[in-house]
Amino acid sequence: MSEKFDVxxxxxxxxxxxxxxxxxxxxxxxxxxxxGEYPGSKNxxxxxxxxxxxxxxxxxxxxxxxxxxxxxxxxxxxxxxESAVSFGYKGLEWGKEPYNNFTVLRAPxxxxxxxxxxxxxxxxxxxxxxxxxxxxxxxxxxxxTDRPDGDIYADVVVLADGxxxxxxxxxxxxxxxxxxxxxxxxxxxxxxxKDKINDRFxxxxxxxxxxxxxxxxxxxxxxxxxIYTNKDSINIGVGTTLSSMIKAKLKPYDLLDYLKTHPMVRxxxxxxxxxxxxxxLIPEGGYHSVPKVAGNGVLLAGDAAQxxxxxxxxxxxxxxxSGTMAAETIIAAKERGDFSETSLNQYxxxxxxxxxxxxxxxxxxxxxxxxxxxxxFKEYVPMLNxxxxxxxxxxxxxxxxxxxxIMKSFTSERGTIRVLQDMYRAWKAVK
Amino acid sequence: xxxxxxxxxVPDTKIIKINPKTNTLDRRSAPAILNPYDAHAVQEAVKITxxxxxxxxxxxxxxxxxxxxxxxxxxxxxxxxxFLISDRAFAGxxxxxxxxxxxxxxxxxxxxxxxxxxxxxxxAIDGDTGQVGPGIARRLDIPPVTNVIEVAExxxxxxxxxxxxxxxxGYELIQAQIPCLLTVEKEIxxxxxxxxxxxxxxxxxxxxIWSVNDLEAVDRTQLGLKGSPTxxxxxxxxxxxxxxxRLEGNADEQIQQLMELLNDKKELLQxxxxx
Numbered sequence: 029m030s031e032k033f034d035v036x037x038x039x040x041x042x043x044x045x046x047x048x049x050x051x052x053x054x055x056x057x058x059x060x061x062x063x064g065e066y067p068g069s070k071n072x073x074x075x076x077x078x079x080x081x082x083x084x085x086x087x088x089x090x091x092x093x094x095x096x097x098x099x100x101x102x103x104x105x106x107x108x109x110e111s112a113v114s115f116g117y118k119g120l121e122w123g124k125e126p127y128n129n130f131t132v133l134r135a136p137x138x139x140x141x142x143x144x145x146x147x148x149x150x151x152x153x154x155x156x157x158x159x160x161x162x163x164x165x166x167x168x169x170x171x172x173t174d175r176p177d178g179d180i181y182a183d184v185v186v187l188a189d190g191x192x193x194x195x196x197x198x199x200x201x202x203x204x205x206x207x208x209x210x211x212x213x214x215x216x217x218x219x220x221x222k223d224k225i226n227d228r229f230x231x232x233x234x235x236x237x238x239x240x241x242x243x244x245x246x247x248x249x250x251x252x253x254x255i256y257t258n259k260d261s262i263n264i265g266v267g268t269t270l271s272s273m274i275k276a277k278l279k280p281y282d283l284l285d286y287l288k289t290h291p292m293v294r295x296x297x298x299x300x301x302x303x304x305x306x307x308x309l310i311p312e313g314g315y316h317s318v319p320k321v322a323g324n325g326v327l328l329a330g331d332a333a334q335x336x337x338x339x340x341x342x343x344x345x346x347x348x349x350s351g352t353m354a355a356e357t358i359i360a361a362k363e364r365g366d367f368s369e370t371s372l373n374q375y376x377x378x379x380x381x382x383x384x385x386x387x388x389x390x391x392x393x394x395x396x397x398x399x400x401x402x403x404x405f406k407e408y409v410p411m412l413n414x415x416x417x418x419x420x421x422x423x424x425x426x427x428x429x430x431x432x433x434i435m436k437s438f439t440s441e442r443g444t445i446r447v448l449q450d451m452y453r454a455w456k457a458v459k
Numbered sequence: 460x461x462x463x464x465x466x467x468x469v470p471d472t473k474i475i476k477i478n479p480k481t482n483t484l485d486r487r488s489a490p491a492i493l494n495p496y497d498a499h500a501v502q503e504a505v506k507i508t509x510x511x512x513x514x515x516x517x518x519x520x521x522x523x524x525x526x527x528x529x530x531x532x533x534x535x536x537x538x539x540x541x542f543l544i545s546d547r548a549f550a551g552x553x554x555x556x557x558x559x560x561x562x563x564x565x566x567x568x569x570x571x572x573x574x575x576x577x578x579x580x581x582x583a584i585d586g587d588t589g590q591v592g593p594g595i596a597r598r599l600d601i602p603p604v605t606n607v608i609e610v611a612e613x614x615x616x617x618x619x620x621x622x623x624x625x626x627x628x629g630y631e632l633i634q635a636q637i638p639c640l641l642t643v644e645k646e647i648x649x650x651x652x653x654x655x656x657x658x659x660x661x662x663x664x665x666x667x668i669w670s671v672n673d674l675e676a677v678d679r680t681q682l683g684l685k686g687s688p689t690x691x692x693x694x695x696x697x698x699x700x701x702x703x704x705r706l707e708g709n710a711d712e713q714i715q716q717l718m719e720l721l722n723d724k725k726e727l728l729q730x731x732x733x734x
Contacts, residue, residue, distance in 0.1 A: 031659065059659070066490075151662040156655075176654035 040067035043330025044188030046351030068138025072308035097236025209313030215265025243409030315392035460514035496580025505537035551684030558594025
């Protein structure tokens with residue numbers, strides 16, 4: 029029998045590396061297996077990294093991690109064909125320690141993070157695919173890789189192999205996705221000189237800005253678009269649930285082209301050079317889609333456990349927090365010498381007591397509501413734009429009359445009762 | 460059988476960009492990899508020791524500390540151990556100074572375990588010179604055999620090796636004495652998918668790193684920039700050819716246009732009358 033480890037972590041994204049790092053730091057013998065050429069080579073995210081969960085793993089990481097810009101402004105656009113109602117917050121304090129969040133490019137960031145794990149003693153192996161979990165008497169005892177002599181054994185296997193976790197499916201923890209449980213996001217990294225970015229987004233030095241765009245950015249379908257500023261590039265992307273794409277017969281790349289040429293967006297990226305094109309599935313099923321996360325000798329973390337809060341575009345932070353909780357569970361299980369499902373279920377308890385499952389539970393019906401009642405994105409966003417246009421156009425009409433007209437137009441377009449119903453339903457979904 | 464493979468870390472030239480202002484390689488734009496020819500040299504060493512049934516494969520590299528990545532890569536392929544010579548004194552070396560430094564490291568390696576065979580890649584893909592291998596052989600006073608495409612037979616008791624090498628218009632079969640030095644072509648073998656135990660060994664492996672002080676009887680004037688008589692006069696990107704004319708229309712029309720063009724410029728087709 030080949031060498032045995034305490035822990036095998038499958039995947040070197042934020043979840044896997046957080047888990048591997050924490051385990052190794054506590055003296056466990058960890059093997060981490062990544063299928064890409066290097067960590068980050070296959071990973072995609074819009075690009076916002078949250079400070080809090082990262083800091084809990086590596087204090088003051090911003091002093092050495094390859095980050096792009098600290099985000100000091102978050103904008104939200106309710107966009108129509110030729111207009112947008114926007115709101116946002118800009119706070120210069122976010123540009124100073126301890127910061128709030130950062131834009132990042134995943135390839136350099138994931139490599140750096142994985143290297144920190146290696147420094148703690150993680151054995152990281154790239155370019156290797158885990159084909160299946162090895163089980164003995166119902167307990168996961170290791171993994172089979174695609175390499176010759178590829179079986180390796182461990183007390184615990186952590187599946188952090190991403191959204192479409194084939195390994196979790198093999199174990200029967202995952203079912204096949206329904207099209208409304210996953211979003212397909214496509215994005216481009218567009219190179220643009222730093223001074224151009226700073227001028228266009230009203231930024232100084234290394235300040236960063238994020239824009240989330242609802243409404244016409246997805247042609248009224250359930251989803252969002254985003255524009256994030258990096259040091260000398262911009263990430264622009266758009267995603268909708270697969271079910272919306274199927275229903276509206278949308279092609280993801282058409283949607284991205286539509287966004288890039290939208291008159292509200294075009295001036296921001298004008299003259300830029302496309303450097304990268306990326307696409308990825310995002311688990312957006314939320315609370316109802318979270319699978320079994322702990323089994324006999326096995327744990328699921330990050331996207332593999334469907335831990336994404338689509339409403340607040342949080343994913344990498346949940347991945348890191350869940351990876352850390354998995355590690356803490358394993359460390360405690362090692363002390364007990366018990367890696368059974370009962371012992372490892374401590375992980376499930378940790379998850380359900382943390383912000384992760386609490387947040388997912390809060391929004392458990394949100395996606396379903398917005399998917400089922402398309403008026404929110406299709407009708408209210410344009411209505412809001414028309415209302416703002418009416419209110420802010422100076423044409424000699426007294427403001428009070430304008431307000432009345434706006435209210436009337438709302439209720440006459442959809443009917444008073446239905447508007448109230450819609451508002452109540454939306455409030456209920458996100459309360 | 461002790462085989463030493465000399466390996467080099469190079470930028471992946473498939474991806475690398477050239478800075479249009481300075482005409483130099485923008486090394487940040489490409490990841491550093493094990494020189495592909497060297498990877499085949501390591502693989503060949505694995506093949507030879509497997510065929511014999513025993514032997515030790517050492518890899519040797521010169522470069523900054525990050526170059527230990529190519530030693531780890533070599534361990535993945537199947538090398539047993541690796542040495543990196545890394546020192547500011549070696550920096551800026553051309554092929555002459557590089558082969559001097561490597562030959563000194565080889566002398567040190569062979570003191571502990573005599574070297575039977577040295578393998579190198581045909582050339583490195585960043586410089587394309589192909590001089591370091593033969594340079595080492597010359598300094599160690601062993602025969603160099605370049606452009607090797609097959610190691611047909613290794614006879615340990617007779618201390619001979621039978622090699623097939625590529626020449627301009629065919630092949631050459633050579634019997635050489637060992638120790639000798641071979642530089643290999645890519646077609647000599649195909650790189651195998653490394654087994655898992657090699658991957659684990661490589662992930663764990665820490666190569667021996669030597670500074671100039673660890674080498675013996677070194678003439679420092681022959682090292683690094685000081686020991687490098689090569690001067691790079693100019694580096695430039697070949698200009699894109701300008702002008703030209705694209706012929707439009709269907710095939711017949713295009714042929715017609717082409718014939719007219721050739722007819723107009725027929726003086727260019729005449730033999731040079733000045734000669």
